[in-house]
Amino acid sequence: MFWTLPAPTSTNEPAASASHTPTPPTPDPATCTEESAARLLLNLGGDLRRPRGPPLNMELLWAGDVSQLPANQQIHALNLSPSAGSMSGTSAIASASASSLTIPRPELRAYAPETERDEDEQPMICMICEDKATGLHYGIITCEGCKGFFKRTVQNRRVYTCVADGGCEITKAQRNRCQYCRFKKCIEQGMVLQAVREDRMPGGRNSGAVYNMYKYKYKKHKKTNAKAATTTSRASPPEKPKDPLPPIPPHLVNGTILKTALTNPSEVVHLRARLESAVSSSRDRAVPLERALHMIRALIDCDAMEDIATVRHLPDLLHDTSEIGDKLCRIGDSIVHKMVAWTKKLPFIMEIPMEIHSKLLMEKWHEISVLTTAAYQAMHGKLAHAPPSSDHEHDFMQEVNANLRTLQNCLTSLMGRPITLEQLRLDVGLVVEKMTQITCVFRRIQLQVELEGIQDRYVQVLRSYLEHAAPHHPGRLQELFARIPEVTKAHSKIGRVKAFLPLQSKKGTVRKKLHTQIPTTLRPILSGDPSSGEPVAGEQNVLRAVRAQLRRDQIVHGPAGRIVLDVRDQRPATAPRRRLMIARDRRPRSRPNPPPGTGRAADRDYV
Protein backbone atom coordinates (compact mmCIF):
# COMPACT_ATOMS: atom_id res chain seq x y z
CA MET A 1 0.00 0.00 0.00
CA PHE A 2 1.03 3.51 -0.70
CA TRP A 3 -1.05 5.43 1.74
CA THR A 4 -0.74 6.06 5.38
CA LEU A 5 -3.60 6.75 7.67
CA PRO A 6 -2.64 9.66 9.87
CA ALA A 7 -3.54 9.62 13.48
CA PRO A 8 -6.73 11.52 14.12
CA THR A 9 -6.15 15.07 15.18
CA SER A 10 -9.76 15.73 15.85
CA THR A 11 -10.57 17.61 18.98
CA ASN A 12 -14.26 17.25 18.65
CA GLU A 13 -14.60 13.89 20.15
CA PRO A 14 -17.16 14.56 22.81
CA ALA A 15 -15.74 13.54 26.12
CA ALA A 16 -19.14 12.30 27.13
CA SER A 17 -19.31 9.69 24.43
CA ALA A 18 -15.88 8.49 25.29
CA SER A 19 -16.91 7.72 28.80
CA HIS A 20 -20.38 6.41 28.09
CA THR A 21 -19.67 4.12 25.24
CA PRO A 22 -18.41 0.72 26.21
CA THR A 23 -16.86 0.08 22.83
CA PRO A 24 -13.93 2.09 21.52
CA PRO A 25 -15.24 5.43 20.35
CA THR A 26 -13.44 5.73 17.07
CA PRO A 27 -11.92 2.54 15.78
CA ASP A 28 -8.68 3.74 14.36
CA PRO A 29 -7.52 1.30 11.72
CA ALA A 30 -3.94 2.38 12.16
CA THR A 31 -3.88 1.27 15.74
CA CYS A 32 -6.57 -1.32 15.57
CA THR A 33 -5.75 -4.41 17.50
CA GLU A 34 -6.96 -7.80 16.52
CA GLU A 35 -9.21 -7.72 19.49
CA SER A 36 -10.97 -4.57 18.49
CA ALA A 37 -11.20 -5.80 14.93
CA ALA A 38 -12.90 -8.90 16.17
CA ARG A 39 -15.27 -6.81 18.20
CA LEU A 40 -16.11 -4.83 15.10
CA LEU A 41 -16.90 -7.99 13.28
CA LEU A 42 -19.11 -9.10 16.10
CA ASN A 43 -20.92 -5.81 16.04
CA LEU A 44 -21.38 -6.18 12.35
CA GLY A 45 -22.98 -9.53 12.76
CA GLY A 46 -25.18 -8.47 15.62
CA ASP A 47 -26.47 -5.33 14.03
CA LEU A 48 -28.39 -6.10 10.91
CA ARG A 49 -29.58 -2.57 10.35
CA ARG A 50 -27.56 -0.61 7.92
CA PRO A 51 -25.91 2.27 9.67
CA ARG A 52 -27.58 5.41 8.53
CA GLY A 53 -25.96 8.56 9.74
CA PRO A 54 -27.62 11.89 10.23
CA PRO A 55 -29.20 13.37 7.13
CA LEU A 56 -27.14 15.64 4.96
CA ASN A 57 -28.61 18.98 4.05
CA MET A 58 -26.83 19.85 0.86
CA GLU A 59 -28.28 23.31 0.62
CA LEU A 60 -26.83 24.15 3.98
CA LEU A 61 -23.63 22.45 3.01
CA TRP A 62 -23.16 24.64 -0.04
CA ALA A 63 -24.04 27.60 2.10
CA GLY A 64 -20.98 26.86 4.14
CA ASP A 65 -22.40 24.77 6.94
CA VAL A 66 -19.30 22.86 7.89
CA SER A 67 -20.91 21.34 10.95
CA GLN A 68 -22.16 18.56 8.70
CA LEU A 69 -18.65 17.61 7.73
CA PRO A 70 -16.35 15.22 9.54
CA ALA A 71 -14.33 16.94 12.19
CA ASN A 72 -11.09 17.04 10.28
CA GLN A 73 -12.67 19.29 7.70
CA GLN A 74 -14.02 21.76 10.16
CA ILE A 75 -12.31 24.96 11.08
CA HIS A 76 -12.83 24.50 14.78
CA ALA A 77 -10.83 21.36 14.64
CA LEU A 78 -8.20 23.79 15.86
CA ASN A 79 -10.50 25.67 18.15
CA LEU A 80 -9.58 23.81 21.22
CA SER A 81 -9.70 25.78 24.36
CA PRO A 82 -6.78 24.85 26.58
CA SER A 83 -8.99 24.79 29.64
CA ALA A 84 -10.43 21.37 30.28
CA GLY A 85 -12.33 20.38 27.19
CA SER A 86 -14.97 23.07 27.36
CA MET A 87 -16.57 23.81 24.06
CA SER A 88 -18.81 26.65 23.11
CA GLY A 89 -22.43 25.65 23.13
CA THR A 90 -23.28 25.64 19.46
CA SER A 91 -20.18 23.97 18.21
CA ALA A 92 -20.48 21.28 20.82
CA ILE A 93 -23.81 20.28 19.38
CA ALA A 94 -22.59 20.56 15.84
CA SER A 95 -19.54 18.45 16.42
CA ALA A 96 -21.47 15.91 18.42
CA SER A 97 -23.51 15.10 15.36
CA ALA A 98 -20.56 15.46 13.06
CA SER A 99 -18.44 13.06 15.02
CA SER A 100 -20.90 10.32 14.25
CA LEU A 101 -19.92 10.81 10.66
CA THR A 102 -16.35 10.03 11.44
CA ILE A 103 -17.14 6.58 12.67
CA PRO A 104 -16.05 4.41 9.82
CA ARG A 105 -18.35 1.79 8.50
CA PRO A 106 -17.23 -1.73 9.23
CA GLU A 107 -16.31 -2.41 5.64
CA LEU A 108 -13.76 0.33 5.89
CA ARG A 109 -11.60 -2.18 7.63
CA ALA A 110 -10.85 -3.68 4.28
CA TYR A 111 -8.80 -0.64 3.39
CA ALA A 112 -6.73 -0.40 6.51
CA PRO A 113 -3.24 0.12 5.19
CA GLU A 114 -1.37 -1.71 7.88
CA THR A 115 -0.82 -4.72 5.68
CA GLU A 116 2.90 -4.43 5.58
CA ARG A 117 3.71 -7.54 3.64
CA ASP A 118 2.12 -7.20 0.24
CA GLU A 119 3.27 -3.94 -1.13
CA ASP A 120 1.98 -4.74 -4.58
CA GLU A 121 -1.11 -5.62 -6.46
CA GLN A 122 -3.77 -6.01 -3.98
CA PRO A 123 -6.50 -4.54 -6.17
CA MET A 124 -7.61 -1.30 -4.62
CA ILE A 125 -11.29 -1.02 -3.86
CA CYS A 126 -13.34 2.16 -4.00
CA MET A 127 -14.38 3.23 -0.53
CA ILE A 128 -17.69 4.43 -1.90
CA CYS A 129 -18.91 1.80 -4.32
CA GLU A 130 -16.36 -1.01 -4.09
CA ASP A 131 -15.54 -0.71 -7.74
CA LYS A 132 -11.90 -0.94 -8.73
CA ALA A 133 -10.17 2.11 -7.31
CA THR A 134 -7.64 4.13 -9.22
CA GLY A 135 -5.91 5.87 -6.36
CA LEU A 136 -6.35 8.66 -3.87
CA HIS A 137 -9.02 11.10 -4.91
CA TYR A 138 -10.03 14.09 -2.79
CA GLY A 139 -8.66 12.42 0.28
CA ILE A 140 -9.80 8.82 0.04
CA ILE A 141 -9.34 5.85 -2.24
CA THR A 142 -12.01 5.81 -4.91
CA CYS A 143 -12.80 4.65 -8.39
CA GLU A 144 -12.79 6.97 -11.37
CA GLY A 145 -16.56 7.20 -11.32
CA CYS A 146 -16.91 8.29 -7.71
CA LYS A 147 -14.06 10.73 -8.21
CA GLY A 148 -15.86 12.35 -11.12
CA PHE A 149 -19.18 12.24 -9.33
CA PHE A 150 -17.76 14.05 -6.33
CA LYS A 151 -16.04 16.62 -8.50
CA ARG A 152 -19.15 17.37 -10.54
CA THR A 153 -21.31 17.62 -7.46
CA VAL A 154 -19.02 20.06 -5.71
CA GLN A 155 -18.22 22.12 -8.77
CA ASN A 156 -21.86 22.56 -9.66
CA ARG A 157 -23.11 22.72 -6.10
CA ARG A 158 -25.71 20.18 -6.93
CA VAL A 159 -28.45 19.36 -4.46
CA TYR A 160 -29.75 15.81 -4.34
CA THR A 161 -32.52 14.16 -2.46
CA CYS A 162 -33.19 10.56 -1.61
CA VAL A 163 -36.56 9.11 -2.48
CA ALA A 164 -36.08 6.49 0.23
CA ASP A 165 -34.89 7.02 3.76
CA GLY A 166 -31.34 8.06 3.07
CA GLY A 167 -29.87 4.65 3.61
CA CYS A 168 -29.42 3.40 0.08
CA GLU A 169 -26.62 0.96 -0.42
CA ILE A 170 -23.94 2.16 -2.77
CA THR A 171 -22.31 -0.47 -4.92
CA LYS A 172 -20.87 -0.47 -8.37
CA ALA A 173 -24.14 -1.79 -9.73
CA GLN A 174 -26.37 0.56 -7.78
CA ARG A 175 -24.30 3.66 -7.37
CA ASN A 176 -26.24 5.62 -9.95
CA ARG A 177 -29.59 4.92 -8.38
CA CYS A 178 -29.35 7.47 -5.63
CA GLN A 179 -27.10 10.48 -6.01
CA TYR A 180 -27.96 11.74 -2.56
CA CYS A 181 -26.86 8.60 -0.77
CA ARG A 182 -23.80 8.32 -2.95
CA PHE A 183 -22.70 11.82 -2.10
CA LYS A 184 -23.56 11.40 1.56
CA LYS A 185 -21.29 8.41 1.62
CA CYS A 186 -18.57 10.46 -0.02
CA ILE A 187 -18.79 12.95 2.83
CA GLU A 188 -19.03 10.30 5.49
CA GLN A 189 -16.01 8.50 4.16
CA GLY A 190 -14.01 11.68 4.29
CA MET A 191 -13.81 13.10 0.80
CA VAL A 192 -12.61 16.66 1.15
CA LEU A 193 -14.71 19.38 -0.43
CA GLN A 194 -11.83 21.81 -0.48
CA ALA A 195 -9.79 19.44 -2.59
CA VAL A 196 -11.99 20.37 -5.52
CA ARG A 197 -10.18 23.41 -6.76
CA GLU A 198 -12.08 26.58 -7.19
CA ASP A 199 -9.77 27.82 -9.88
CA ARG A 200 -9.87 24.51 -11.73
CA MET A 201 -6.15 24.46 -12.11
CA PRO A 202 -5.14 20.97 -13.11
CA GLY A 203 -2.06 19.10 -12.07
CA GLY A 204 0.32 19.72 -9.26
CA ARG A 205 -0.47 19.05 -5.64
CA ASN A 206 -2.97 20.57 -3.29
CA SER A 207 -1.93 23.03 -0.63
CA GLY A 208 -0.84 21.79 2.73
CA ALA A 209 -3.96 23.24 4.30
CA VAL A 210 -6.14 21.01 2.16
CA TYR A 211 -3.80 18.08 2.32
CA ASN A 212 -3.89 18.18 6.09
CA MET A 213 -7.57 17.31 5.96
CA TYR A 214 -6.99 14.12 4.02
CA LYS A 215 -7.90 10.95 5.72
CA TYR A 216 -5.32 9.03 3.78
CA LYS A 217 -2.01 10.43 2.70
CA TYR A 218 0.24 9.23 0.03
CA LYS A 219 3.67 8.11 0.98
CA LYS A 220 6.49 10.36 -0.03
CA HIS A 221 7.97 7.91 -2.38
CA LYS A 222 8.47 4.27 -2.03
CA LYS A 223 12.08 4.50 -2.72
CA THR A 224 13.27 3.21 0.62
CA ASN A 225 12.85 -0.37 1.50
CA ALA A 226 10.14 -1.44 3.82
CA LYS A 227 12.72 -2.17 6.47
CA ALA A 228 14.36 1.20 6.26
CA ALA A 229 11.01 2.70 7.01
CA THR A 230 10.87 1.02 10.36
CA THR A 231 14.28 2.27 11.37
CA THR A 232 14.26 5.93 10.54
CA SER A 233 11.57 8.01 9.00
CA ARG A 234 7.96 7.00 9.91
CA ALA A 235 5.61 9.18 11.94
CA SER A 236 6.92 12.22 10.15
CA PRO A 237 4.78 15.33 10.23
CA PRO A 238 2.61 15.73 7.17
CA GLU A 239 4.94 16.53 4.28
CA LYS A 240 6.39 19.81 5.31
CA PRO A 241 9.83 19.87 3.83
CA LYS A 242 10.48 23.50 4.70
CA ASP A 243 8.92 23.41 8.11
CA PRO A 244 11.25 25.47 10.28
CA LEU A 245 9.94 23.89 13.45
CA PRO A 246 11.08 20.52 14.71
CA PRO A 247 8.84 17.60 13.92
CA ILE A 248 5.83 17.01 16.07
CA PRO A 249 6.77 14.47 18.72
CA PRO A 250 5.43 11.05 17.92
CA HIS A 251 3.38 10.83 21.05
CA LEU A 252 1.48 13.87 19.84
CA VAL A 253 1.14 12.59 16.34
CA ASN A 254 -0.23 9.27 17.33
CA GLY A 255 -2.76 10.45 19.87
CA THR A 256 -5.74 12.64 19.63
CA ILE A 257 -5.60 16.11 20.96
CA LEU A 258 -8.30 15.11 23.32
CA LYS A 259 -6.11 12.42 24.75
CA THR A 260 -3.30 14.87 25.05
CA ALA A 261 -5.57 17.31 26.77
CA LEU A 262 -6.53 14.71 29.33
CA THR A 263 -3.09 13.41 30.00
CA ASN A 264 -0.77 16.29 29.31
CA PRO A 265 -2.64 19.57 29.13
CA SER A 266 0.42 21.73 28.82
CA GLU A 267 1.31 20.10 25.53
CA VAL A 268 -1.97 21.02 23.94
CA VAL A 269 -1.04 24.62 23.55
CA HIS A 270 2.10 23.69 21.72
CA LEU A 271 0.39 21.15 19.53
CA ARG A 272 -2.31 23.60 18.67
CA ALA A 273 0.26 26.20 17.75
CA ARG A 274 2.03 23.67 15.61
CA LEU A 275 -1.11 22.68 13.81
CA GLU A 276 -2.10 26.26 13.23
CA SER A 277 1.28 27.08 11.84
CA ALA A 278 1.10 24.04 9.63
CA VAL A 279 -2.13 25.38 8.21
CA SER A 280 -1.11 29.00 7.96
CA SER A 281 2.31 28.31 6.60
CA SER A 282 0.73 27.41 3.32
CA ARG A 283 -0.58 30.94 3.24
CA ASP A 284 2.84 32.48 3.51
CA ARG A 285 4.25 30.42 0.74
CA ALA A 286 4.89 32.22 -2.48
CA VAL A 287 2.35 31.47 -5.13
CA PRO A 288 3.76 29.95 -8.28
CA LEU A 289 3.19 32.10 -11.33
CA GLU A 290 1.06 29.53 -13.08
CA ARG A 291 -1.23 29.29 -10.12
CA ALA A 292 -1.27 33.06 -9.73
CA LEU A 293 -2.37 33.45 -13.31
CA HIS A 294 -5.10 30.93 -12.82
CA MET A 295 -6.37 32.62 -9.72
CA ILE A 296 -6.34 35.96 -11.45
CA ARG A 297 -8.17 34.45 -14.36
CA ALA A 298 -10.74 33.00 -12.00
CA LEU A 299 -11.29 36.47 -10.58
CA ILE A 300 -11.58 37.98 -14.02
CA ASP A 301 -14.03 35.28 -15.02
CA CYS A 302 -16.48 36.49 -12.43
CA ASP A 303 -15.69 40.14 -12.94
CA ALA A 304 -18.76 42.30 -12.92
CA MET A 305 -17.23 45.74 -12.87
CA GLU A 306 -19.02 46.98 -15.94
CA ASP A 307 -22.24 45.37 -14.85
CA ILE A 308 -22.13 47.04 -11.46
CA ALA A 309 -20.83 50.38 -12.66
CA THR A 310 -23.42 50.81 -15.37
CA VAL A 311 -27.16 50.79 -15.43
CA ARG A 312 -29.18 49.01 -18.04
CA HIS A 313 -32.28 50.35 -19.68
CA LEU A 314 -31.52 53.80 -18.49
CA PRO A 315 -33.69 55.53 -21.12
CA ASP A 316 -36.67 53.49 -20.04
CA LEU A 317 -36.07 54.56 -16.50
CA LEU A 318 -35.58 58.17 -17.40
CA HIS A 319 -38.88 58.33 -19.20
CA ASP A 320 -40.70 56.21 -16.74
CA THR A 321 -43.55 58.09 -15.21
CA SER A 322 -43.30 56.56 -11.81
CA GLU A 323 -42.14 58.53 -8.87
CA ILE A 324 -38.56 59.62 -8.64
CA GLY A 325 -38.01 57.80 -5.39
CA ASP A 326 -39.28 54.57 -6.85
CA LYS A 327 -37.03 54.90 -9.83
CA LEU A 328 -33.98 55.52 -7.73
CA CYS A 329 -34.85 52.66 -5.47
CA ARG A 330 -35.16 50.39 -8.44
CA ILE A 331 -31.78 51.47 -9.66
CA GLY A 332 -30.34 50.98 -6.22
CA ASP A 333 -31.92 47.58 -5.93
CA SER A 334 -30.46 46.51 -9.21
CA ILE A 335 -27.01 47.64 -8.16
CA VAL A 336 -27.29 45.80 -4.91
CA HIS A 337 -28.54 42.79 -6.74
CA LYS A 338 -25.62 42.83 -9.12
CA MET A 339 -23.17 43.37 -6.33
CA VAL A 340 -24.55 40.50 -4.29
CA ALA A 341 -24.51 38.29 -7.34
CA TRP A 342 -20.92 39.22 -7.97
CA THR A 343 -19.79 38.42 -4.46
CA LYS A 344 -21.47 35.06 -4.66
CA LYS A 345 -19.48 34.17 -7.71
CA LEU A 346 -16.13 34.97 -6.13
CA PRO A 347 -13.97 31.88 -5.97
CA PHE A 348 -13.41 32.11 -2.26
CA ILE A 349 -16.96 32.92 -1.26
CA MET A 350 -17.59 29.47 0.11
CA GLU A 351 -14.90 30.05 2.68
CA ILE A 352 -16.64 33.08 4.09
CA PRO A 353 -19.38 32.37 6.60
CA MET A 354 -22.74 33.73 5.67
CA GLU A 355 -22.93 36.16 8.54
CA ILE A 356 -19.64 37.68 7.55
CA HIS A 357 -20.66 37.78 3.94
CA SER A 358 -23.77 39.73 4.80
CA LYS A 359 -21.87 42.01 7.15
CA LEU A 360 -19.24 42.74 4.55
CA LEU A 361 -21.88 43.59 2.01
CA MET A 362 -23.65 45.90 4.40
CA GLU A 363 -20.54 47.68 5.48
CA LYS A 364 -18.47 47.75 2.36
CA TRP A 365 -20.82 48.23 -0.50
CA HIS A 366 -20.11 51.96 -0.58
CA GLU A 367 -16.45 51.33 -1.05
CA ILE A 368 -17.08 48.71 -3.66
CA SER A 369 -19.24 51.22 -5.45
CA VAL A 370 -16.58 53.89 -5.33
CA LEU A 371 -13.87 51.51 -6.40
CA THR A 372 -15.93 49.99 -9.16
CA THR A 373 -17.13 53.25 -10.59
CA ALA A 374 -13.81 55.00 -10.37
CA ALA A 375 -11.95 52.08 -11.85
CA TYR A 376 -14.47 51.63 -14.62
CA GLN A 377 -14.41 55.31 -15.44
CA ALA A 378 -10.63 55.36 -15.46
CA MET A 379 -10.37 52.33 -17.67
CA HIS A 380 -13.31 52.78 -19.99
CA GLY A 381 -14.50 56.35 -19.53
CA LYS A 382 -14.23 59.08 -22.09
CA LEU A 383 -10.83 60.17 -20.92
CA ALA A 384 -9.41 56.74 -20.39
CA HIS A 385 -6.92 57.09 -23.18
CA ALA A 386 -6.60 60.84 -23.23
CA PRO A 387 -3.05 62.09 -23.46
CA PRO A 388 -1.72 63.34 -20.15
CA SER A 389 -1.90 67.07 -19.87
CA SER A 390 0.34 69.47 -18.05
CA ASP A 391 -2.31 71.23 -16.06
CA HIS A 392 -3.65 68.61 -13.74
CA GLU A 393 -5.61 71.06 -11.66
CA HIS A 394 -7.41 72.46 -14.64
CA ASP A 395 -8.18 69.04 -16.03
CA PHE A 396 -9.50 67.97 -12.71
CA MET A 397 -11.89 70.87 -12.37
CA GLN A 398 -13.05 70.37 -15.92
CA GLU A 399 -13.85 66.80 -15.20
CA VAL A 400 -15.65 67.59 -11.99
CA ASN A 401 -17.82 70.10 -13.84
CA ALA A 402 -18.51 67.65 -16.62
CA ASN A 403 -19.58 65.05 -14.14
CA LEU A 404 -21.80 67.50 -12.33
CA ARG A 405 -23.46 68.49 -15.56
CA THR A 406 -23.97 64.88 -16.44
CA LEU A 407 -25.53 64.31 -13.10
CA GLN A 408 -27.69 67.35 -13.55
CA ASN A 409 -29.01 66.11 -16.86
CA CYS A 410 -29.74 62.74 -15.51
CA LEU A 411 -31.49 63.91 -12.40
CA THR A 412 -33.50 66.41 -14.35
CA SER A 413 -34.78 63.66 -16.56
CA LEU A 414 -35.44 61.45 -13.62
CA MET A 415 -37.34 64.06 -11.67
CA GLY A 416 -39.10 65.63 -14.56
CA ARG A 417 -38.12 69.06 -13.31
CA PRO A 418 -34.87 70.95 -13.48
CA ILE A 419 -32.34 71.14 -10.74
CA THR A 420 -29.80 73.90 -10.63
CA LEU A 421 -26.13 73.27 -10.88
CA GLU A 422 -25.64 75.31 -7.76
CA GLN A 423 -27.98 73.19 -5.72
CA LEU A 424 -26.30 70.11 -7.07
CA ARG A 425 -22.90 71.42 -6.23
CA LEU A 426 -24.09 72.16 -2.75
CA ASP A 427 -25.50 68.73 -2.25
CA VAL A 428 -23.08 66.44 -3.94
CA GLY A 429 -20.17 68.57 -5.00
CA LEU A 430 -17.86 66.92 -2.54
CA VAL A 431 -18.85 63.45 -3.57
CA VAL A 432 -18.39 64.13 -7.22
CA GLU A 433 -15.08 65.77 -6.52
CA LYS A 434 -13.87 62.83 -4.53
CA MET A 435 -15.03 60.37 -7.10
CA THR A 436 -13.41 62.30 -9.86
CA GLN A 437 -10.20 62.53 -7.94
CA ILE A 438 -10.05 58.81 -7.43
CA THR A 439 -10.85 58.28 -11.07
CA CYS A 440 -8.00 60.58 -12.02
CA VAL A 441 -5.61 58.74 -9.75
CA PHE A 442 -6.59 55.41 -11.19
CA ARG A 443 -6.18 56.75 -14.66
CA ARG A 444 -2.81 58.17 -13.83
CA ILE A 445 -1.48 54.93 -12.48
CA GLN A 446 -2.98 53.10 -15.42
CA LEU A 447 -5.09 50.75 -13.47
CA GLN A 448 -5.80 47.79 -15.59
CA VAL A 449 -6.88 44.41 -14.52
CA GLU A 450 -5.06 44.18 -11.26
CA LEU A 451 -7.52 43.61 -8.50
CA GLU A 452 -7.05 44.33 -4.90
CA GLY A 453 -6.77 41.23 -2.81
CA ILE A 454 -9.30 40.68 -0.09
CA GLN A 455 -7.37 37.84 1.29
CA ASP A 456 -3.70 37.37 1.87
CA ARG A 457 -3.34 34.82 -0.81
CA TYR A 458 -4.58 37.23 -3.39
CA VAL A 459 -1.95 39.67 -2.28
CA GLN A 460 0.56 36.93 -2.84
CA VAL A 461 -0.97 36.18 -6.18
CA LEU A 462 -0.72 39.81 -7.11
CA ARG A 463 2.84 40.05 -5.97
CA SER A 464 3.77 36.98 -7.88
CA TYR A 465 2.05 38.31 -10.96
CA LEU A 466 3.65 41.72 -10.72
CA GLU A 467 7.08 40.25 -10.26
CA HIS A 468 6.72 38.84 -13.71
CA ALA A 469 4.53 41.43 -15.35
CA ALA A 470 6.41 44.46 -14.10
CA PRO A 471 9.82 43.30 -12.99
CA HIS A 472 11.26 46.77 -13.35
CA HIS A 473 8.60 48.41 -11.27
CA PRO A 474 9.08 47.02 -7.77
CA GLY A 475 6.91 49.68 -6.14
CA ARG A 476 3.89 48.74 -8.17
CA LEU A 477 2.21 46.74 -5.45
CA GLN A 478 2.60 49.53 -2.93
CA GLU A 479 1.40 52.00 -5.47
CA LEU A 480 -1.77 50.03 -5.93
CA PHE A 481 -2.42 49.51 -2.28
CA ALA A 482 -1.77 53.12 -1.49
CA ARG A 483 -5.02 53.93 -3.28
CA ILE A 484 -7.19 51.93 -0.95
CA PRO A 485 -7.38 54.51 1.84
CA GLU A 486 -8.61 57.08 -0.62
CA VAL A 487 -11.42 54.80 -1.59
CA THR A 488 -12.24 54.21 2.03
CA LYS A 489 -12.20 57.86 2.88
CA ALA A 490 -14.24 58.95 -0.08
CA HIS A 491 -17.56 58.18 1.45
CA SER A 492 -16.76 58.75 5.08
CA LYS A 493 -15.58 62.28 4.40
CA ILE A 494 -18.82 63.19 2.85
CA GLY A 495 -20.56 63.16 6.15
CA ARG A 496 -24.26 62.86 5.77
CA VAL A 497 -24.11 61.75 2.19
CA LYS A 498 -22.86 58.31 2.90
CA ALA A 499 -25.06 56.16 0.82
CA PHE A 500 -24.68 57.16 -2.73
CA LEU A 501 -25.05 55.03 -5.73
CA PRO A 502 -22.71 55.48 -8.61
CA LEU A 503 -24.33 54.97 -11.91
CA GLN A 504 -23.09 55.12 -15.35
CA SER A 505 -24.69 54.64 -18.68
CA LYS A 506 -23.55 51.91 -20.91
CA LYS A 507 -21.84 53.03 -24.00
CA GLY A 508 -23.77 53.15 -27.18
CA THR A 509 -27.33 54.20 -27.63
CA VAL A 510 -27.79 55.47 -24.16
CA ARG A 511 -24.80 57.68 -24.26
CA LYS A 512 -25.73 59.10 -27.61
CA LYS A 513 -29.23 59.72 -26.52
CA LEU A 514 -28.24 61.55 -23.43
CA HIS A 515 -25.29 63.11 -25.05
CA THR A 516 -23.42 62.39 -21.95
CA GLN A 517 -22.50 59.85 -19.37
CA ILE A 518 -23.85 59.40 -15.94
CA PRO A 519 -20.94 58.87 -13.62
CA THR A 520 -22.71 59.30 -10.33
CA THR A 521 -26.01 60.03 -8.84
CA LEU A 522 -27.26 60.17 -5.37
CA ARG A 523 -30.22 58.38 -4.04
CA PRO A 524 -30.30 60.03 -0.63
CA ILE A 525 -30.54 63.57 -1.80
CA LEU A 526 -33.72 62.74 -3.57
CA SER A 527 -35.14 59.98 -1.52
CA GLY A 528 -35.79 62.62 1.07
CA ASP A 529 -36.53 66.24 0.47
CA PRO A 530 -33.20 67.88 -0.18
CA SER A 531 -34.51 71.32 0.68
CA SER A 532 -35.85 70.25 4.02
CA GLY A 533 -32.38 70.07 5.45
CA GLU A 534 -33.19 66.88 7.22
CA PRO A 535 -30.61 64.19 7.35
CA VAL A 536 -31.10 61.88 4.48
CA ALA A 537 -32.31 58.39 5.00
CA GLY A 538 -30.08 56.87 2.38
CA GLU A 539 -28.51 54.43 4.72
CA GLN A 540 -31.88 53.03 5.66
CA ASN A 541 -32.80 52.65 2.04
CA VAL A 542 -29.64 50.80 1.31
CA LEU A 543 -30.07 48.42 4.17
CA ARG A 544 -33.60 47.79 3.00
CA ALA A 545 -32.36 47.12 -0.48
CA VAL A 546 -29.71 44.72 0.71
CA ARG A 547 -32.17 42.87 2.84
CA ALA A 548 -34.73 42.72 0.08
CA GLN A 549 -32.08 41.34 -2.22
CA LEU A 550 -31.06 38.76 0.29
CA ARG A 551 -34.69 37.77 0.61
CA ARG A 552 -35.00 37.42 -3.11
CA ASP A 553 -31.94 35.23 -3.03
CA GLN A 554 -33.73 32.97 -0.63
CA ILE A 555 -31.68 33.70 2.38
CA VAL A 556 -33.10 31.55 5.07
CA HIS A 557 -32.34 31.34 8.71
CA GLY A 558 -30.69 28.10 9.44
CA PRO A 559 -30.20 26.45 12.76
CA ALA A 560 -28.62 28.42 15.55
CA GLY A 561 -29.76 31.65 13.98
CA ARG A 562 -27.27 31.23 11.24
CA ILE A 563 -28.02 33.07 8.07
CA VAL A 564 -27.80 30.75 5.18
CA LEU A 565 -27.81 31.45 1.53
CA ASP A 566 -29.42 29.14 -0.92
CA VAL A 567 -27.21 29.18 -3.91
CA ARG A 568 -29.23 26.96 -6.16
CA ASP A 569 -29.66 28.45 -9.57
CA GLN A 570 -26.52 30.45 -9.11
CA ARG A 571 -24.40 28.34 -11.34
CA PRO A 572 -26.44 28.46 -14.53
CA ALA A 573 -26.19 32.24 -14.45
CA THR A 574 -22.49 31.97 -14.96
CA ALA A 575 -21.36 29.96 -17.86
CA PRO A 576 -19.26 27.12 -16.55
CA ARG A 577 -15.66 28.01 -16.73
CA ARG A 578 -13.70 25.75 -18.95
CA ARG A 579 -10.13 25.42 -19.71
CA LEU A 580 -8.97 24.20 -23.01
CA MET A 581 -6.76 21.22 -22.96
CA ILE A 582 -5.06 19.63 -25.84
CA ALA A 583 -6.69 16.30 -26.24
CA ARG A 584 -5.14 13.43 -27.99
CA ASP A 585 -6.85 12.49 -31.18
CA ARG A 586 -9.58 10.15 -30.12
CA ARG A 587 -9.96 7.28 -32.48
CA PRO A 588 -12.90 4.88 -32.68
CA ARG A 589 -13.50 2.24 -30.12
CA SER A 590 -10.77 -0.32 -30.32
CA ARG A 591 -7.24 0.85 -30.13
CA PRO A 592 -5.32 0.20 -33.27
CA ASN A 593 -1.69 -0.72 -33.13
CA PRO A 594 0.05 2.00 -31.25
CA PRO A 595 2.81 3.87 -33.03
CA PRO A 596 6.32 3.42 -31.72
CA GLY A 597 6.52 4.91 -28.28
CA THR A 598 8.29 8.19 -28.50
CA GLY A 599 6.23 9.63 -25.67
CA ARG A 600 7.41 10.05 -22.17
CA ALA A 601 5.88 6.81 -21.04
CA ALA A 602 5.68 3.49 -22.74
CA ASP A 603 1.96 3.19 -22.27
CA ARG A 604 1.17 6.33 -24.16
CA ASP A 605 0.27 5.82 -27.75
CA TYR A 606 0.54 9.33 -29.05
CA VAL A 607 3.32 11.39 -30.46
Added chain:
DNA sequence: ATAGCCTTGAAG
Protein backbone atom coordinates in the same frame (compact mmCIF):
# COMPACT_ATOMS: atom_id res chain seq x y z
C1' DA B 1 -25.03 12.74 -16.33
C1' DT B 2 -21.53 9.19 -16.07
C1' DA B 3 -16.96 7.20 -16.32
C1' DG B 4 -12.88 5.96 -18.81
C1' DC B 5 -8.98 7.95 -20.69
C1' DC B 6 -6.24 11.98 -21.18
C1' DT B 7 -3.21 16.18 -20.01
C1' DT B 8 -1.07 19.00 -16.24
C1' DG B 9 2.19 20.32 -13.05
C1' DA B 10 4.04 20.54 -7.87
C1' DA B 11 6.51 17.52 -5.26
C1' DG B 12 9.54 13.79 -4.83
Added chain:
DNA sequence: CTTCAAGGCTAT
Protein backbone atom coordinates in the same frame (compact mmCIF):
# COMPACT_ATOMS: atom_id res chain seq x y z
C1' DC C 1 13.81 12.78 -14.44
C1' DT C 2 9.13 10.15 -12.36
C1' DT C 3 4.77 10.13 -9.53
C1' DC C 4 0.17 10.76 -9.20
C1' DA C 5 -3.85 13.54 -8.00
C1' DA C 6 -5.79 17.35 -9.79
C1' DG C 7 -8.98 18.88 -14.01
C1' DG C 8 -10.52 18.20 -19.08
C1' DC C 9 -12.53 15.74 -22.82
C1' DT C 10 -15.87 12.79 -24.88
C1' DA C 11 -18.30 8.36 -26.12
C1' DT C 12 -21.92 6.29 -23.93
